[in-house]
Amino acid sequence: MTLKFHSEAKIEFFETAEYYEEQVVGLGDDFIDEVEKVLDVIEQYPMLGTKITADERRFLVSRFPYGIIYSVKEDLITIFAVMDLRRKPGYWKSRT
Numbered sequence: 001m002t003l004k005f006h007s008e009a010k011i012e013f014f015e016t017a018e019y020y021e022e023q024v025v026g027l028g029d030d031f032i033d034e035v036e037k038v039l040d041v042i043e044q045y046p047m048l049g050t051k052i053t054a055d056e057r058r059f060l061v062s063r064f065p066y067g068i069i070y071s072v073k074e075d076l077i078t079i080f081a082v083m084d085l086r087r088k089p090g091y092w093k094s095r096t
């Protein structure tokens with residue numbers, strides 16, 4: 001499977017890591033590690049995430065209030081959002 005980030009999802013990922021790093025040194029790296037663990041699971045078991053729309057799924061990130069929103073089509077996994085779960089649900093739908 002090939003994993004691809006939507007450009008806005010990639011920005012969310014890096015901005016969130018920077019935010020956490022500014023709060024506590026090392027916390028940004030911890031966030032990156034936890035997201036990478038989720039991405040590894042999604043690559044191995046793409047249908048494991050909770051189905052939230054007809055085509056999209058969500059997988060929660062451990063230790064952080066974030067979820068990875070993605071879709072699976074053939075051999076491509078597209079990450080649409082690294083979503084702050086406290087943010088307005090569905091803000092990412094225009095990216096699909």
